[in-house]
Each structure stands twice: as C-alpha cells, then as structure tokens.
C-alpha cells in the first residue's frame with residue numbers, strides 16, 4: 001500500500017504517480033481523491049471521477065455495485081466484484097477510515113483486475129498441487145516406515161530389535177525380550193509367533209507379574225480335573241511368559257525343571273504328559289544382574305536366554321515417536337469420527353515429553369487429546385494438565401533461586417489452579433480433575449485471590 005499515505009492533511013493523500021487504482025470517498029459518497037489509474041476501467045478520466053457521487057455512478061451502472069455505501073453500512077473491510085462498462089471484472093476492496101469519534105470519515109477502495117487475480121490464482125493452484133503431492137509423498141513415506149502389520153520400525157534400535165526377531169522367528173529357540181513397560185514386548189513376541197512355523201497353533205500369555213504364586217503351577221499344567229493347563233492348550237504353539245524376572249525363586253526352580261524334563265504330571269496319579277511349546281519371555285530388569293545377585297536362578301537363565309532382544313524406552317526412539325504420533329492421531333480420529341490436527345507446537349511438545357509409560361502412555365494421551373480437544377487444531381493447552389506441567393518450560397519461569405521449597409510449591413499450586421480454572425470453569429469440575437475436594441478448591445482459590 002505504498003500508493004497512498006495519511007499525513008496531517010485531513011484527507012488521505014493519493015500519490016498521483018500511483019500505478020495503483022485507488023479511490024477515496026467521503027462519508028457522503030463523494031469521490032475526494034483518485035489515483036491516475038482510476039477511471040480507466042470505467043471509460044472515464046480520473047478528473048471526471050473526482051467530485052462525482054458514487055450513488056450517481058451506481059445509478060448510471062458505472063459502479064456496479066458501488067462499494068462505499070457497503071463499507072459505510074458495514075463499518076469494516078468489504079470485498080466485491082464489479083462488472084465494469086469496459087467489460088472487465090474487477091475485485092474491489094474497500095475499507096473505512098474513522099474519525100476521532102469513531103464514525104467512518106472516508107472510504108478507501110482499491111481494485112484488482114480480474115486477470116491479475118487469475119495469475120495469482122494460477123500461482124496458488126500451482127502451490128496447492130505441490131502441497132498435495134508433498135502430502136502424498138509424506139503419507140507414502142509414513143506407510144513405508146509402518147510395516148504391513150501397522151508396526152512402526154523407524155528408529156534404528158527398534159528396527160534392529162524387530163529384524164533380529166524376524167530372523168530367529170523360524171528357529172526353535174527361546175527368546176528373551178527386555179524392555180520397560182509399554183515398549184512393545186508383547187507385540188514383538190506375537191510377531192515372532194506369527195512368523196514362525198507355529199503360527200497355525202495357539203499363542204498364549206502368562207503374566208508372571210500378576211499371577212498369584214499359588215496358581216502359577218496349576219495355570220501351567222492344569223489340575224487333572226478338567227482345568228487344562230497352558231502347556232496343553234499351547235501344545236505346538238508359543239507361550240509368552242511376561243515379566244519372568246518377577247517370578248519368585250521357588251517357582252523359577254519349578255519352571256526350570258519343567259523346561260528340562262519337557263514332561264509333567266497334571267494332578268496326583270495322572271500320566272506323564274510331554275509338551276511341545278516354544279517359550280518367549282519378557283523382563284523389565286537386567287536378568288544377568290539378578291543372577292549375579294542370586295535373585296534369578298542361573299539354570300533358568302541359561303535355558304531361556306538364548307536370543308536376547310532389547311526394546312529401548314520410547315524417549316530414545318524419537319523417529320518412532322514422530323511416526324507413532326500421527327498414526328495414533330489418525331486411528332483415534334477415525335475411531336471417534338473427528339478431524340483433529342496437531343499444531344506444530346503441540347507436535348514438538350509431544351516429541352519432547354519423557355513418556356515413562358512408553359507407547360501405552362502415548363496412545364492414552366493421543367486418545368485423550370482427540371476426544372477432549374476444543375478446536376480442530378490441537379494446541380499444547382489441550383494436553384492433560386499433568387503433561388502441561390511436566391514440560392520443562394512449565395517450570396522455567398518460576399524463579400527457583402534462593403527460594404524455599406514451600407514457597408516454590410505455592411507458586412506451582414497457584415499456577416495449577418489458574419490453568420484449571422480457565423480450563424474447567426467450575427470448582428466442582430476443577431475438584432474432579434485435580435483429585436481434591438470442592439471445598440478445598442474454593443479454599444485454595446481464595447488463598448491465591450489477588451496474589
């Protein structure tokens with residue numbers, strides 16, 4: 001808009017040498033300023049336009065329609081398409097200039113020739129086509145790094161873990177999978193089974209972390225009175241023992257004996273039954289260390305630890321994380337019939353969170369975002385409260401230096417209450433979300449009132 005300027009002069013000054021098509025009218029619709037180009041499209045000279053009334057020009061069909069009356073009415077920017085007597089179509093943009101008391105004093109209108117717009121439009125279409133092909137490329141790349149079973153294997157450690165798993169899948173050897181909670185151990189175990197010669201038979205899981213000690217053996221070998229054990233049901237297939245490192249020593253001894261003998265007696269007096277089961281186990285802790293500390297039976301360790309595979313924590317798998325985020329977004333959008341998108345800030349924020357609960361936790365947060373986000377484009381404020389506070393930047397502006405812990409905690413509490421109040425509105429909802437009583441919320445709000 002270098003074509004005109006306002007100075008101390010009460011009327012906007014239009015520079016005569018302007019290549020632009022500008023017209024200024026006063027609040028009565030009288031044209032008070034024009035640029036040299038103005039009038040060209042109306043088969044009039046700039047001089048003929050000056051002093052004319054836009055209402056008259058509209059009546060004569062020259063301004064079809066006139067923009068000034070529309071801007072005066074709307075008191076804001078208006079855009080119209082004019083058909084000019086010269087046969088061209090013009091896009092006219094008009095905007096108001098206000099006087100000190102807030103009334104429209106002048107209307108400035110600015111026209112673009114349709115053909116110019118078509119050039120711009122052509123450029124935009126080109127950009128759009130480019131965007132579409134980039135989008136396609138991105139989605140192809142995403143699909144390539146997500147294998148046919150929907151697994152993300154983008155980071156080097158994950159790819160190495162799964163490659164080893166696929167290589168040994170068809171070998172009749174036990175596999176020991178190490179990894180924190182939610183890193184994909186069960187998923188990996190199932191993949192091994194699926195790609196093994198046992199895939200036509202059962203894949204069963206026994207969670208050594210949660211099974212009551214008294215039931216462990218019964219669960220494995222049955223009771224000889226109708227309750228079939230997992231070893232019988234999984235015969236010919238695979239048994240996945242989750243959290244083997246949490247199995248008490250006396251049960252480790254029993255398991256080692258079973259593995260060595262490959263036979264069991266399900267109940268008193270029953271016959272010896274042999275079994276053909278492949279074992280895949282998982283452990284969170286370091287089994288070698290547990291053997292050294294006498295907490296894990298070395299005999300069992302050597303029976304099970306033939307092929308060790310490690311799944312790293314999600315925070316060390318950034319490439320996986322950046323693929324898992326859109327993957328979960330898409331799948332929860334589909335599940336909940338939403339069309340959420342992530343803002344750049346939120347995406348970066350998600351990449352930088354520590355994810356102690358790994359993929360399980362990420363999945364949970366993505367579903368919460370999709371379900372409870374407020375707008376189509378999700379922003380960091382849509383994150384559940386505990387994640388907004390967990391981000392490193394959340395604490396950066398609380399001055400820590402030289403302050404006592406109670407005073408720092410007060411600042412944090414005050415911040416939490418402020419965010420919760422904005423987000424949840426009522427003290428009842430705040431209490432529910434923060435896990436404290438409603439009177440306690442009221443008391444705390446009062447405490448920080450005006451502070």
Ligand SMILES: Nc1ncnc2c1ncn2[C@@H]1O[C@H](COP(=O)(O)OP(=O)(O)OP(=O)(O)O)[C@@H](O)[C@H]1O
Pocket residue numbers: 150151152153158179180181182183184185186187188242324359360363
């Ligand atoms: N490579 C992967 N790509 C995509 N999703 C995955 C991948 N690995 C795991 N998941 C998903 O992450 C979630 C957690 O995986 P899984 O249950 O296998 O972890 P886990 O380590 O066995 O957990 P836990 O220790 O709690 O039993 C599941 O929903 C699973 O589908």
